[in-house]
Amino acid sequence: LESAESKMKFLSSLPEWIYGTIGGNTPCIELRSKSDELFLLDCGTGLREFSVAGRQPESGHYNIFLSHFHWDHIQGFPFFGQSFSPNSKIDIYTPFANAEEYLERQSSLPYFPINACFESVKNQLSFHLMQEGTPIEIGGLKIECHRMFHPGDSYSYSFEEDGKRFIYSTDVELQTSDFDKNCSRNKFFENADVLVFDSQYTNPEAAKKVNWGHNSFSSAIDFASNWNIKNLYFFHHEPNYDDKKLDSILDAGNNYKKYKSNRNLNLYISREGQEIQL
Template identity: 25%
Template sequence: MPKRVLLSDDHDETRALKRRAREPDGYELRELGSAAGLEKAVAEFSPDLVVTDILMPCGDGISACKRLRAAPATADLAFIFVSAKGFDADQREALAAGGAAYLMTPFRPETLREVVRETLTDKIAVRVWGCRGPISVPEAAAGKYGGNTPCVEVVLPGRRRLIFDAGTGILLLGNRLVAQSLSKLAICFTHYHGDHTQGLPFFKPLYVPGNVVEIYGPADSSESLTKKIKGEMGGDYFPVSIEAFQASVDFVVVTERTFEMPGYSLSALYAFHPGRTVAYRVDLGGRSVVYASDNELPLANLEPEFSGEALRFAEFAAGTSLLIHDTTYSRSAYDQKRGWGHSCGEAVAALAVQAEVGQVCLFHHDPDSTDADIEAIHQEFVDACAARGADILAAPATEGVTIEL
């Protein structure tokens, strides 16, 4: 059954633009020319999404959204607001009312189409924007897997967006999100080594008034976390300080705990890496993603004997749909670099089998690794799984690739 979209706008040309933005995706549409009949139309049409202007004859879209979402029968109804008004207060009110997005006119039909698709999808989309470390490599040496440092975007149903780490890959992600008029997101740092933070000053949504950005990261206190982020900008390291941010930025301290969010949970566990480092797990509707970008699995001689902290990590990853895990080294390279905070494919295979994960994304490619080197690590993973009687779907992380769950 096609998704239902209710269009509410008093301008015929704007409704026509919205209509063109949806036709290729096969949604069932209904149109209104004012806010007066919006609630009645919702009751009769039972839409999955309302796309509405803010100011219209006989009312406004934000007030209608508040009333509808206050009613139990329509509490989860999705809203996208479209307006020529660019005031910070309007955007904040629209998001606080429950809006999934706030688009300012004029916009391209393709932009609205993508926002609608993200809002209505039932899938979790995981996109890799950077997967090298601990330093980026130029395009000429990046090969087919890419050269940017860690950044992974996880988009949950309802257009809820989590960004894990802010390596150089976050630059292109930020450009794309600005084009979508994104309003709210969370950036989750695993730790503060340069390859995970160096893209933050170039993340354009931080400089857009009306955007709301939550920054999660391991620290002793909110003040300590703020200081760590400030250390990435200003002073001797960057010409602009975080005072240049025009978005509303909140800092959230991460310890070993679970954050219960609307419709999903975000959990953290300390990882095995120099400096305070965490791994994250996102759970939603029986699906989950574990992101462990920098983690040295403490396995004696890489034997599949899990105990202590290693067993604790396997329990954290147990049954996850997708495990994104550090596989920086081949087995021979790892034997020379134990204690450096990174894993090899064979160790991650032992974890994947123990935790009974669905699939694995082999992550954090060494800057000196060629395509052939990365594929050899993948083969070591496959062989190690087979030796344990398992066949687990796995592939090296590749920039630009999206995995849907």
Template identity: 45%
Template sequence: MKIRFWGVRGSIATPISAAQIQSKIVAVVAAISARDIESENARQSFIANLPEYIYGTIGGNTACLEIKNESGDRIILDAGTGIRACGKQYVHEKNAVYHLLFSHFHWDHIQGLPFFDPAYKPGTTLNIYSDYPNMRRFLREQMQPPYFPVKMEALTKNIVWHDIKDNVPFKIGSTEVMTKSMFHPGGSHAYLFMENGKRFIYATDVELQQRDFQRTEENAAFFENTDVLVLDSQYTIEETAQKEGWGHSAFCYAIDFAVFWNIRHLYLFHHEPMYDDKKIHTILKSAQWYSDYVCGGKVIVHLAMEGREIDL
């Protein structure tokens, strides 16, 4: 499986601001010396050694991941604003097949679908999967006046709706998939993908509960010994106390969860829209320190960032 992040923000799209760009420039100017600009090699070395939060950006699009499996299927997880850029890479393809899986239908996870260019091609086949029986109505309603000028009827006629069920496996090509209900206002579903002995879980919009740490047969079959987990880690511990019941988790709870279920790689996801790149990278450092403290770094903590890829 090859996994790529197209959107990693939570709640609402968050474009980088002029003030944030200016702060990056100020940080570069403060760090540079005459030796850093005396040659092309020196300049390249200086740039390469800048902190990641200065040199790049987390990205501002809402949730969207893409999986390409061994059999060549294109699996898209959620249709946040990140799906627009995902679709641009396929604008010249004809008769393509996509598999679109929804965790839930809050606006930040569906609002990009009307901007997914391949969906308007007559030859496209769009397989849509969800545990929500009203998924057809939810997606159609956001493409109705006055919310959007183009109705869903303008999309490809080759839409196949798949009503899936919790803990009932199904196949997409070479990949076996299962879904599991998690706590979030209105509900949300995590997805487990299994291929060639590798396990990948996508669990966005999750407020971890005590039941998620219970060693039941169902929990163990879904979570245990997973290679890579992408998990909602929107809040700090202080914010979880203030926002209990809002449906999101703190990074330290995410690490505790990964330790409990013997998960090797954890990607912090669904980043708080109020946080800039520097703040999110500071959270990463805190998370890495916490992992070292509680498990000797056995859980390797990463940031979900637009454009980042995982080869599993």
């Protein structure tokens, strides 16, 4: 590798996983509407990074949608620095009626000092109960929720604006009924432009972990193909898989989809810092 050209040629031949990391934070996705309304999907450890380095709304207004209350989806909330500011207004949406109680118990003595407990942030928070089958509208987006199979339940969210639809669907273990096209509630997924979907396991691991509430990448492809999804993003990665393993799953997925009817389906691995425009 004597010349710059030969070095660049060598580097370009290396697999993508060598160049950087997919990331290790637990779930938190930032979504913005055409009018720049901010939505945060779950409050995993990624929320702290957003709090420190993310582009904050000038209005101080945040919309948070919680899929469920398992620890990896809320553990960033006590470290969301903006929640301590009296200038912040934080609207929290979830189908779980006891959401406020859950978050209060999370940030309590003796786990947090008195000045970091729920009492210090509750004046900035408003809680809104969502119901499946009843859409709401915020900032020009039509938003719906959809219950999926997961221990204790988990809810997917659909966000639609100008005919484009983004679906966030984490912590899902697909059931045969989810593929039923005669079931009207399943139309929730049909023809979505982007589906961020639980694809935690390989098939052998999924077979060992029935009823754990997560999904294999291949069944995620089956599901996306069944509902004519345009772009599928593998999400909620298995913590024991390294970047090389996750990269190999994407390769395996692209090989697997060749045998599906929806060959126009695009597959991606969700990565920290990744941006999608619709």
